[in-house]
Amino acid sequence: MTVPQITLNDGHTIPQLGYGVFKVDPEETERLVSLALETGYRHIDTAAVYGNEEGVGRAIASSGIPRDELFITTKLWNSEQGSARARAAIETSLEKLGLDRVDLYLIHWPRPDLDLYVETWRQLETFRDEGLATSIGVSNFHRPHLERLLAETETVPAVDQVELHPAFAQTELRTYLDDHGIRTEAWGPLGQGKYDLFGEPAVSDAAAAHGVTPAQVVIRWHLDHGTILFPKSSTPERIAQNFDVFGFDLTADEVAAIDALDRGQRVGSDPDTATF
Template sequence: MTSVPHAVLNNGVTIPRLGFGVFQIDDAETADAVLTALETGYRSIDTAAVYGNEAGVGRALADSGIPRDELFVTTKLWNDDQGYDAALTAFDASLDRLGLDQVDLYLIHWPTPGRDRYVDTWRALEKLLADGRTRAIGVSNFQPAHLQRLLDETGIVPAVNQIELHPGLQQAGPRDFHAQHDIATEAWSPLAQGALLQEETIREIAGRHGRTPAQVVLRWHLQIGNIVIPKSATPARIRENFDLFGFELSADDLHAMSALDRGMRTGPDPDTFD
């Protein structure tokens, strides 16, 4: 089985740099998709309360027979559950649905700055970490200004910021901020929901390497230092997205892909989404 490289988070916890995401996969299909991913070699599974499929993830983990200490499970707190007490209650509900007594990474899903609760919410995550109920805590979709406020007003630097990131939205500013503060960058929508797979540059690179455009984009993520979590419910594509370790992009390939950045979001703007 291919060995996936790991990143070491700022608290010493290690995370596979290639994981499996389950966004928009129906709960009834999630267990089969996750089992296929686990059989393929993925050991990191990324879900969220709002996806409505934590229970399906939990069923797959239980049915897989893989020891818990070989798995890395991430879930996320939804916007409506922000606030100290509400976050603790929501975390309990996520654990129940997953059938676990601990997750490896718990994230605040969005900053929702209009609600102004993410600092109190972060303090709840700090308690969950101190109590050993999660091995690491982080955020998702936070801009540098939101992160700076957490650094200024709380005691623990987020281990991870999971943000929309792909060749069309390369996020140089957030990635620089993360590097300065030892925050790992994790990419969601790493393929821009397929929008970049017809790009001539990517298709030319794929042809030279005998790979698919999706594999080229995912390999780009790994080579620039991202943690990446592609999602699919199609077994063949789940396996294709894992097959990234038999080739390497050249410096010229990476330079050509850097020119594709055009600020193209497929999801909401974190500064306004509530």
């Protein structure tokens, strides 16, 4: 089973489908990431604030998979924005992961109230130049935040990782990202269970038609739109099912029916006002 590779604006590639460890218990992380790697995942998405980078690192170390076959993302937490703190943060993350570089390093939230994300982005440019991060990007950035980066710094982010699922399709933001060569990554791609996504006829009917699960249908919908995603599960069966999405294709009508579920329903925090 071959996962499509997406080319980033810096020429590097990223597996379109990965495994995310948001809210994965640190005590369970090594086991679950090891299972994901055994299943075939090669893209792992974590973050400093998740508290489980060490478990990811142990799973990588014990996997026997060559480093150049893996794609590892981690993120700079809000309290570490600013030049001096950012360096200490990436060094700590690399130590916990047992790596000398990550494939992708992200500013986790813009925190416009701090007004440090431009300064921090310049520091990420330095990390990339030093080889601590192969690619650099952002998470939860809205258009005004991105416009400042493009106007005041030298590097267009490789990705913007944002809340994205059928009820919150982010069409306007995605158009802006596409126009500027920034790849879209989806967090919460299955809606985090905060609404009955799998009960929507557009999803359940497609699942029945193809003999797959509703989650597989939604993952396929993301893939068809070119989204990079890394659904999280702590259930071995679902980890395997979430990876087994390349044996069927949604019809144009099925994709359109899921598109029509968009109602601007955010289930997470608003990046313009989040202050954690």
